[in-house]
Amino acid sequence: MSADDIPDISVVVPVYNEVESLPHLIEAIATTLIETNLNYEIICVDDGSKDGSAELLKSLVQTHKNLKAVLLRRNYGQTPAMSAGFNYARGKVIITMDGDLQNDPADIPRLLAKLEEGYDLVSGWREKRQDAALTRLLPSKIANWLIGRVTGVELHDYGCSLKAYRSELVADMNLYGELHRFLPALAFIEGARITELPVGHHARRYGSSKYGLGRTFRVVMDLLTVYFMKKFLTRPMHVFGLFGIIAMALGTLLGLYLTILKVGFGQSIGDRPLLILAVVLLVTGVQLFSFGLLAELLMRTYHESQGRPIYRVREVVGGNVNNSKQREG
Incomplete structure (x- = not known):
């Protein structure tokens, strides 16, 4: 693949039963990215939808040349779906967002501008979140506080899917379980520079939320996993x-x-x-x-x-860089 074929931006959208939202979402993303004058691709990963989302994506691919549909064999969960999107993404910058129209594609240029300030990951912060206070907002605030204290990465909104990553950072992270919500913490383990940016959030227009209090136990277990990885991965x-x-x-x-x-x-x-x-x-x-x-x-x-190094080099300055490459590990 030549350098000219590599998109500037890859937008990864995990999809599960969002047939009504998809046409509006893809149109909004395309409209926003066309205005940036950057090469882009949209990767929608259907996670075993049962409402016709997969069939709709197949038809939308015919009319949107920048759209790629990755159809999983069954419902694996958001983390595997996001991992599949990362694997198929070719862009220099990867944007992730939900497929329910609650994230606003108009915020993408702001995320890109923030990323250009020298960060490796920009996480969205739904400052004015449009969700139920008792079942969504309160548990989310508690979870964000707990995750921040345990991982050392203080963010207001770990659960916001709207994030911008440098592609080389995503290549260093392997996702298992339900670790998608801990991506900033995993990025921090890899030495990433992280910040957050307030973004818009809309009330759900179609369908129903896939999240609930039943995920609490899994979140706690994954949090313990991330804590162990952060503290003792190379020295158990x-x-x-x-x-x-x-x-x-x-x-x-x-x-x-x-x-x-x-x-x-x-x-x-x-x-x-x-x-x-x-x-x-x-x-x-x-x-x-x-x-x-x-x-x-x-x-x-x-x-x-895996040939996985125990450290990451951000930059080498001076000297004959090409002839002084050191083995990482």
């Missing part, structure tokens, strides 16, 4: 080994205490709960330490098998 022994040593030390101290009681004072220790606790602590400590060693081996396999 530091967490497993630490707790293992603490458990073994406590078990050993309890064992010594019970030994003194038995040998020195002739007391019976066979029916003492402390004896069981000492044994459990020793066994648990050995297991945690072993888990740490296994995690270290898995971590090394993970990085080496």
Whole structure:
């Protein structure tokens, strides 16, 4: 592919049962991007819709030369759909947004302008969000606060799908589970410069929301995963080994205490709960330490098998750059 064939912008839109919204959304995106005079492509990923969205996308592709439809075999979820969009995107900048018309395509030029200030990721902030206060706004505020505290990336609105990424940043991130909501935190792990920008938000015009309180448990589990990745991805022994040593030390101290009681004072220790606790602590400590060693081996396999570096170089200045390339890792 020549440099002239590479779009300036790829707009990735995960779609699930949005047949009524799609024509309006694609038209609005195209109208906005034509005005920017930039080459663009729109990638709609149908995540197993059952309302005819896939069929509609097939017909829209015939009339919109910049539209690409990626049709998944079944409903996998928003994270796999977004990952598929990233894999098919060719643009230098990738914009993500929802397919329900609540995000405003008119904000895309503002995101691009902010990105040009030197950032790697610009996250939208739905400052005046048009959603139900009790079932959507309140849980969202709590989640944003919690995610910010745990990950160290303070944003007002993690849940806003309208974001702008540099393509090289997206190439460094692998998505699993429901990690799409933690993309800024994953980008931060890769050393990205992140900011946020207030964007418009509209009330839903068609269909019903796919989100609910039922996702709370999955969000918490994924948050723990992101926290572990941020803190211990390249040094898992530091967490497993630490707790293992603490458990073994406590078990050993309890064992010594019970030994003194038995040998020195002739007391019976066979029916003492402390004896069981000492044994459990020793066994648990050995297991945690072993888990740490296994995690270290898995971590090394993970990085080496994928050629994945343990650091990222932002820029090399001066000297003969072409002849001084170092192996990352």
